[in-house]
Amino acid sequence: MKTFKKLSLVFSIFLLTFFGEIAVNLACGGEIDPYDYYISYFHNNIEGDEYTPFAYNQMVYLNSETDIESEPDINSREWAKYLSIKKDDVLKVMYKTDSATDVKLVNFDGNISLLPDSLQQNSFIQALSKRKESLKYYQFAKSCEPLANVDFSLWDPKPRDTTAMGSKAKEAVKLTEAEKDDFLKLRYAYQAERMFHFAGSHAESKSTYEKYIKSTKQNSAVKGWALALYAGSTRRLGNPEESAFLFSKVFASNPERRVQAYKNYYYTSSPVNGALKYAKTNNEKANIWAINGFGDADSGIESLNKVYQYEPKSQLNGALLVREVNKLEQDLIEANDIAKIGYNYYFSDNGNPKYKDSLKNINLKHLNEIRNFAVKLATEKKYPQPELGTLTAAYLSWMENKDFLASNYLAILKPDKLPERLRDQYRITDLLIKAKNIKKGNPFNENDLLPALKWLDEKRFAENSAQPKGPYYYDTDRASKRFSRTTRNFYQQILAPAYLNMGDTAKAALAMVKGDLEYKTLKENSLFQNMSYQSIAFWQKNLSPKSMQGLAVYKTKATGNDVTALLASALNQLKNDDFYELYGTTYLRTHQYDKAVQMFTKVSPNYKYFNPENWYGEESNSKLYANPFIETINDYPKKYVTAKASISKKAFAAEMLRLQKLTISDKKNAALYYYKMANAVYQTGYYGNSWFLISYDWSSYDNSNPTKYVYDGDYKKAQTAKAWYLKARALSTNADFKAKCTFMLAKCMQKQIIMNASPLSFYYYDKKDVKWRNFIKANYNNPYLKELRFNYAKTPFYTVAAGECSYLGDFIKPKTQ
Numbered sequence: 001m002k003t004f005k006k007l008s009l010v011f012s013i014f015l016l017t018f019f020g021e022i023a024v025n026l027a028c029g030g031e032i033d034p035y036d037y038y039i040s041y042f043h044n045n046i047e048g049d050e051y052t053p054f055a056y057n058q059m060v061y062l063n064s065e066t067d068i069e070s071e072p073d074i075n076s077r078e079w080a081k082y083l084s085i086k087k088d089d090v091l092k093v094m095y096k097t098d099s100a101t102d103v104k105l106v107n108f109d110g111n112i113s114l115l116p117d118s119l120q121q122n123s124f125i126q127a128l129s130k131r132k133e134s135l136k137y138y139q140f141a142k143s144c145e146p147l148a149n150v151d152f153s154l155w156d157p158k159p160r161d162t163t164a165m166g167s168k169a170k171e172a173v174k175l176t177e178a179e180k181d182d183f184l185k186l187r188y189a190y191q192a193e194r195m196f197h198f199a200g201s202h203a204e205s206k207s208t209y210e211k212y213i214k215s216t217k218q219n220s221a222v223k224g225w226a227l228a229l230y231a232g233s234t235r236r237l238g239n240p241e242e243s244a245f246l247f248s249k250v251f252a253s254n255p256e257r258r259v260q261a262y263k264n265y266y267y268t269s270s271p272v273n274g275a276l277k278y279a280k281t282n283n284e285k286a287n288i289w290a291i292n293g294f295g296d297a298d299s300g301i302e303s304l305n306k307v308y309q310y311e312p313k314s315q316l317n318g319a320l321l322v323r324e325v326n327k328l329e330q331d332l333i334e335a336n337d338i339a340k341i342g343y344n345y346y347f348s349d350n351g352n353p354k355y356k357d358s359l360k361n362i363n364l365k366h367l368n369e370i371r372n373f374a375v376k377l378a379t380e381k382k383y384p385q386p387e388l389g390t391l392t393a394a395y396l397s398w399m400e401n402k403d404f405l406a407s408n409y410l411a412i413l414k415p416d417k418l419p420e421r422l423r424d425q426y427r428i429t430d431l432l433i434k435a436k437n438i439k440k441g442n443p444f445n446e447n448d449l450l451p452a453l454k455w456l457d458e459k460r461f462a463e464n465s466a467q468p469k470g471p472y473y474y475d476t477d478r479a480s481k482r483f484s485r486t487t488r489n490f491y492q493q494i495l496a497p498a499y500l501n502m503g504d505t506a507k508a509a510l511a512m513v514k515g516d517l518e519y520k521t522l523k524e525n526s527l528f529q530n531m532s533y534q535s536i537a538f539w540q541k542n543l544s545p546k547s548m549q550g551l552a553v554y555k556t557k558a559t560g561n562d563v564t565a566l567l568a569s570a571l572n573q574l575k576n577d578d579f580y581e582l583y584g585t586t587y588l589r590t591h592q593y594d595k596a597v598q599m600f601t602k603v604s605p606n607y608k609y610f611n612p613e614n615w616y617g618e619e620s621n622s623k624l625y626a627n628p629f630i631e632t633i634n635d636y637p638k639k640y641v642t643a644k645a646s647i648s649k650k651a652f653a654a655e656m657l658r659l660q661k662l663t664i665s666d667k668k669n670a671a672l673y674y675y676k677m678a679n680a681v682y683q684t685g686y687y688g689n690s691w692f693l694i695s696y697d698w699s700s701y702d703n704s705n706p707t708k709y710v711y712d713g714d715y716k717k718a719q720t721a722k723a724w725y726l727k728a729r730a731l732s733t734n735a736d737f738k739a740k741c742t743f744m745l746a747k748c749m750q751k752q753i754i755m756n757a758s759p760l761s762f763y764y765y766d767k768k769d770v771k772w773r774n775f776i777k778a779n780y781n782n783p784y785l786k787e788l789r790f791n792y793a794k795t796p797f798y799t800v801a802a803g804e805c806s807y808l809g810d811f812i813k814p815k816t817q
């Protein structure tokens with residue numbers, strides 16, 4: 001038999017289903033959240049907010065593109081101090097006026113009565129009307145803005161007017177030389193340097209800085225802005241290494257320009273030693289090493305050691321230390337299978353255990369290096385908050401599963417003496433250590449955790465005080481929701497798996513939900529509307545009739561003062577229709593059709609059951625409808641039906657119950673009833689047209705993944721269908737009927753031969769691999785195909801099936817060639 005024929009035999013079902021099937025409800029989560037793509041309990045702001053834009057985040061270039069200080073606020077504050085007026089009045093006039101008002105202000109001659117009423121009481125306007133030199137500078141600065149701030153458009157690029165900027169620069173130089181007031185003189189010089197810079201006259205821009213700005217005694221943020229321009233011109237004139245050094249100075253001096261300076265430092269492409277050769281002080285060296293540490297996505301301790309060597313008191317040490325801990329979290333903390341936090345987790349393992357172990361050993365080595373540094377930070381006490389070192393050592397010990405060591409480190413600390421953020425991190429770490437027995441599946445008193453869990457709820461609700469605005473609202477401040485992530489991770493990564501290991505799937509389901517509830521009040525008063533994809537998937541896939549019974553019991557205990565009540569408190573928002581629809585579906589999966597009917601009877605008549613959509617179909621005809629009682633020879637293409645011909649879950653349960661009863665009361669025709677029931681449960685499997693009667697999603701990977709859920713025996717392997725086809729065949733004496741049963745038995749058997757590989761891998765699989773060869777051999781040696789050929793070749797059904805089914809045809813042809 002040629003290899004092509006062997007492949008054809010298998011692909012006739014496997015690949016046609018994958019490539020030819022219409023796309024329906026793929027089982028995957030939403031897009032990756034760049035602030036939530038790995039399990040983290042160590043908050044990246046525990047040492048303050050000054051360097052949080054540079055916190056570890058491998059998903060985006062910067063953790064935040066927004067500086068921690070506002071340039072308009074700083075400039076307005078300087079003007080307010082200079083003129084002895086209100087800062088907010090400066091901010092309003094200088095940065096928040098519309099274009100029409102700007103025109104009036106550019107032509108403002110000091111006569112306040114000619115301005116709009118909203119500006120006449122403004123203290124900045126009043127001061128400008130009295131101080132003509134300040135008004136003159138303000139109007140000059142405003143005249144420069146249109147030249148510097150040209151909107152970029154890819155479709156209609158507008159070049160800067162370099163000639164006009166050159167003229168403005170020269171005018172600004174004259175005004176600088178004529179100005180006697182140091183405050184205004186600095187700002188005129190900055191405008192001159194700025195106009196030269198944007199005009200491309202970098203030599204003139206540099207000389208302006210060196211002559212008028214470099215040596216000024218003014219204590220102003222403007223000096224840093226001017227230094228940033230000077231650094232840019234230095235790069236343009238061919239000295240990227242000095243430019244990198246200068247940008248590192250702006251990074252250190254001007255928090256309102258720190259993000260821009262950081263980017264520009266890297267735009268120079270200068271090596272760290274290139275910038276370091278210009279550094280004279282320890283502070284300058286420390287900042288250069290810090291920038292390089294912030295820009296390194298790989299684990300490494302060199303930058304951390306260097307910054308501590310040069311400036312042990314700098315907050316940069318804490319920021320870099322936390323950053324390294326976050327990297328280790330990504331590398332060492334694995335997401336639990338029941339609560340993958342992003343679909344990237346499903347494809348992160350390269351399948352090589354040795355490589356995975358080797359990588360883990362490397363990361364553990366790095367963990368020990370970082371812990372040693374943290375202990376040094378704590379013991380030497382050069383750093384202003386040495387407690388950070390002790391707390392870090394405790395957390396890293398927890399990560400390494402050294403709970404006794406972690407507890408010893410925590411015991412050194414006095415939580416009531418710690419700053420708030422360190423105290424919060426202490427409580428989180430303490431909770432994690434206490435929960436270690438839970439994670440290991442050991443017996444535990446869950447109520448010992450109650451105070452900490454209530455505290456987590458308070459912290460989470462506080463950072464989510466505002467309710468989402470509508471169903472399509474997207475929270476743009478996800479980076480700051482640290483307690484929401486911590487709380488969710490604890491419930492879903494630690495508590496839910498523990499309950500599952502103890503056999504309490506219902507309580508695991510409650511923990512999954514509790515992890516999602518970020519608000520005190522549920523939106524739309526519906527529990528399912530507030531659950532994540534992961535939690536909904538857990539409920540829809542893991543729950544059994546016993547679990548549903550457990551949820552019904554827990555619902556009555558939602559008013560107590562224990563962990564059970566804390567978990568069950570949201571159950572009163574679970575709508576009866578959702579509850580009984582899922583309850584009924586669990587009975588369908590276990591073939592308890594009498595109880596399924598009872599549950600579906602409790603569902604409202606107008607309830608909208610799940611119907612998948614054909615993503616490639618016409619919008620008016622995209623819904624797919626099930627009828628499991630039709631007979632098919634081929635699995636592909638699936639024979640979906642019209643809405644009128646469709647069978648609901650309740651109708652399916654009722655008909656299956658009727659057939660079940662008939663197998664007992666009408667034994668003469670029992671073979672037919674078993675055959676109909678077998679066909680029906682076969683159609684509710686992965687390859688059938690009615691899979692959504694027992695499943696809530698369908699993925700092209702389902703048929704190649706190992707069985708995992710209670711209904712997978714039917715959904716993936718057609719086990720019940722096989723059993724009922726065997727009964728039907730055994731009870732019949734009709735050869736043609738027995739041929740039909742045998743053919744379907746062959747298809748059921750084929751579903752049970754799984755290579756545990758994605759369908760796409762069939763194209764790239766090593767055909768010499770033993771696993772591949774055994775897979776092909778098992779399919780070819782399907783015993784029911786042999787029975788069909790040798791025992792039922794003369795039946796009418798065999799002739800029809802051999803002509804229509806490529807699966808059967810591929811089996812026959814090689815022997816006839």
